[in-house]
Amino acid sequence: MLIRGFLSPEDVLRQIDLREGTMIGDFGAGSGHFAIAMAKIVGNYGKIFAIDVREASLESVRSRARMANLANINYIRANLEIAGATEIADGILDLVILITVLSQSNKKEEILKEALRVLKRGGKLLVVEWSQTGPAFASSHEYRITKEDMQKIIEGVGFKLDKELDVKSFHYGFLFVKS
Numbered sequence: 001m002l003i004r005g006f007l008s009p010e011d012v013l014r015q016i017d018l019r020e021g022t023m024i025g026d027f028g029a030g031s032g033h034f035a036i037a038m039a040k041i042v043g044n045y046g047k048i049f050a051i052d053v054r055e056a057s058l059e060s061v062r063s064r065a066r067m068a069n070l071a072n073i074n075y076i077r078a079n080l081e082i083a084g085a086t087e088i089a090d091g092i093l094d095l096v097i098l099i100t101v102l103s104q105s106n107k108k109e110e111i112l113k114e115a116l117r118v119l120k121r122g123g124k125l126l127v128v129e130w131s132q133t134g135p136a137f138a139s140s141h142e143y144r145i146t147k148e149d150m151q152k153i154i155e156g157v158g159f160k161l162d163k164e165l166d167v168k169s170f171h172y173g174f175l176f177v178k179s
Contacts, residue, residue: 007033007099007128007167007169007171009033009034009036009037009038010037011167012034012099012126012128012165012167012173013034013037013038013041015163015165015166015175016095016124016126016165016175018038018041018042018095019041019042019046020041020042020043020045020046021042021043021045021046022038022041022042022046022094022095023042023046023047023049023092023093023094023095024038024042024046024047024048024049024093024094024095024096024097025049025051025086025088025093025095025096025097025115025118026038026048026049026050026051026097026099027051027080027086027096027097027098027101027111027114027115028051028052028053028080028098028099028100028101028104029050029051029052029057029058029061030052030057030060030099031057031060031061031064032050032057032060032061032064032065034097034099035048035050035061035065035073036061036064036065036068036070038097039065039068039070039072039073040068040070042072043072044071044072046072047072047073047074048072048073048074049073049074049076049086049088049093050073050074050075050076051076051077051078051080051086052076052077052078053077053078053079053080054077055077058075058076058077061073061075062075076088080101080105080110080111080114081105081107081110081111082110083110083113083114083117084114084117085114086114086118088118089118090117090118091117091118091119091120091121091123092118092120093118093119093120093123094119094120094123094124095119095123095124095125095126096115096118096119096123096124096125096126097125097126097127097128098111098115098125098126098127098128098129099126099128100128100129100130100171102127102129102150103129103130103144103145108153109153109156109157112125112153112154112157112159113157116157116158116159116178119178120178121178121179122177122178123177123178124162124175124176124177124178125154125159125174125175125176125177125178126165126173126174126175126176127150127154127173127174127175127176128165128167128171128172128173129144129147129150129171129172129173130144130170130171131144131147131170131171131172132144132145132146133170147164147172147174150172150174151174154174154176155176158178158179159176159177159178159179160176160177160179161174161175161176161177162174162175162176162177163175
């Protein structure tokens with residue numbers, strides 16, 4: 001599950017039903033490890049919306065996409081804690097991923113509500129977060145919560161648990177469905 005100490009996007013993505021043509025929002029895309037892996041899977045008929053608050057992160061994704069000859073990624077600079085900031089239309093995405101994003105925010109519900117807004121009915125939400133015992137360099141322990149409490153927060157916004165993912169290491173992961 002780990003590549004030189006980091007979470008492997010390919011190992012996580014193998015556990016979900018990701019197909020060619022899928023429309024995905026990568027909320028908090030960072031340097032694009034997941035965006036690039038997903039763009040390869042969804043092909044030219046799919047689309048990735050790489051969203052991050054930092055322009056430097058989006059430039060990193062752009063650079064990696066150019067090197068991999070991927071043209072199916074859109075780049076959006078937005079603060080996920082603000083409703084509608086992604087400017088993605090309501091109900092058009094098949095999947096939203098949040099990879100170690102919620103542990104960086106004290107506005108988890110706002111981020112989850114934006115995911116709920118852009119997902120189709122029956123759309124999926126993939127969440128991977130740092131466990132309480134994860135390394136200190138990863139994110140502030142102040143915003144980390146147990147997987148049980150995270151599940152309650154996500155379900156409280158309107159998602160239903162589909163399955164727990166095997167992400168090993170210092171993480172936990174879930175796949176939810178928009179009900």
